[in-house]
Amino acid sequence: MSRGTIKKVAGPLVIAKGMRDANMYDVVRVSSQRLIGEIIEMHEDEASIQVYEETSGLRPGEPVESMEVPLSVELGPGLITSIYDGIQRPLDDIMKVAGSNNLKRGVEVPALKRDKKWNFVPAAKVGEQLEGGDVLGTVQETIVVTQKIMVPPNMKGTLKEIKSGEFTVDETVAVLSTADGDKELTLMQHWPVRRGRPYKKKLPPAKPLVTGQRVIDTMFPIAKGGVAAVPGPFGSGKTVIQHQLAKWAEADIVVYIGCGERGNEMTDVLNEFPELKDPKTGQSLMERTVLIANTSDMPVAAREASIYTGITIAEYFRDMGYSVALMADSTSRWAEALREMSGRLEEMPGEEGYPAYLGSRLAQFYERAGHVICSGKDGREGALTAIGAVSPPGGDISEPVSQATLRIVKVFWGLDANLAYKRHFPAINWLTSYSLYLDSVGGWFDENVANDWMKLRQRMMTLLQEEAELEEIVKMVGMDALSPGDRLKMEAARSIREDFLHQNSFHEIDTYTSLEKQHNMMRLVLAFYDAGLDVLKQGADINDIVKLPVREQIGRYKYTKEDQLAAEYEKVTHQLAAETAELLGKEGL
Incomplete structure (x- = not known):
């Protein structure tokens, strides 16, 4: 291991000399307190180290030791439900060791618990040719998550031995015969954090x-x-x-x-x-x-x-x-x-x-x-x-x-x-x-939800943009200066904002909206706008259109339960048709 001494301390940055044999991004232990750090710059035999713990009290001349491995994480059963700090130290385990709510310096606690046993169910068979990413077996980590135990990346060979039963994360569960000899595989892998994991x-x-x-x-x-x-x-x-x-x-x-x-x-x-x-x-x-x-x-x-x-x-x-x-x-x-x-x-x-x-x-x-x-x-x-x-x-x-x-x-x-x-x-x-994903996922919506999804979305966006332009006019000369058609646009855009875009995350039904319900809501808001335009052309008064009672029903559709969507949608569309027809009859048009 490369060993050196502290030359300078500047907050979380420590300069160490005598580190000629160390490499960039090596993990180091600083001082006799063994604070964890990482080399981020090299100048001849001097290494600049960012220390991941409080550095107060460090002095020049104290020892620095390179671990000759990059900053890595432990990957295996026990990750789910865990709470870690930024360098994967388990906060609950540190609290038990330290006996206080504050992080103590130099505490070394493994990221994955070494004493907990996991039930490993093998999926691969002895004699199989395996490569990186192939599944050796599974571990039921939580009720929801089944963890696949995989052959580490960049490793391939013939499966020589595989076990089943209960194991800790560092016990051997399989032996892989590779070109470099037999490799013992555990439930856990290590991987450097600054390098992306490979895929095909x-x-x-x-x-x-x-x-x-x-x-x-x-x-x-x-x-x-x-x-x-x-x-x-x-x-x-x-x-x-x-x-x-x-x-x-x-x-x-x-x-x-x-x-x-x-x-x-x-x-x-x-x-x-x-x-x-x-x-x-x-x-x-x-x-x-x-x-x-x-x-x-x-x-x-x-x-x-x-x-x-x-x-x-x-x-x-x-x-x-x-x-x-x-x-x-x-x-x-x-x-x-x-x-x-x-x-x-x-x-x-x-x-x-x-x-x-x-x-x-x-x-x-x-x-x-x-x-x-x-x-x-x-x-x-x-x-x-x-x-x-x-x-x-x-x-x-x-x-x-x-x-x-x-x-x-x-x-x-x-x-x-x-x-x-x-x-x-x-x-x-x-x-x-x-x-910018609209073009690539728009086809999925049209195929899997409704073939007019993107068309309806575009119409709604156009109404919202036109509302923003009309707002400027309203601020200067008031709402009465707008034509009936523009007033209707403003009202339709208000419905989009208040009934569609506004969503209550604390309401048990409104917190989540299925795609079918979103599609029905778009159709209802735009149906009101289209019906309003239609009766407006036939001479109906804009104030009567704006006050139609059906608007409240359109707004309340977002609180409809999933199993009542179709029935409620039919009810509101019939009500809209009836009220607009009544409007024309009342006006004698």
């Missing part, structure tokens, strides 16, 4: 990730394996949206990374997630969730590592053929950690002090998402969808982190503080948001 092929994004949130599914859908950004100022509802996506999105596994968020917000997440009921299984949402908690008061270097730790765990479950949703909250705090470390390294600053490589680091993170054919002979498909919250200072999305993120992601859900103050949730602004 990346597939184009063609299926939407259905979330049950109308403004997302209908207006700005995200593809399975896609990437999205949720920028918004304080109080605009970023965390609630991420909770809703974690609960309702069509994902088998959720990985939630609290990266540099306030401690009290992270506490809310840690308290709420176990209490959230998974609508698909009736179990706690934690039964298919991994939480990574790295609050803003934890060492800044560990914050930088946290999103890599999270996405490596997500890739591991993707390799099993699961659909994984990863929430990173928030990448702005992660970028601030990059900026701090860059400043301490005395690198040339880029825009607003962020390092010049900010964009490429963000791209490296988001590019690890995707819909892929996994490694292994069975050709299973897995998807990893990444949704990153961005917290621009003062809500100004022209700042570097937001702009660098927008150049990479294909979905932008722009949260608007004004909408939030008006109690319009989700506060996603329909005029500034966009989804």
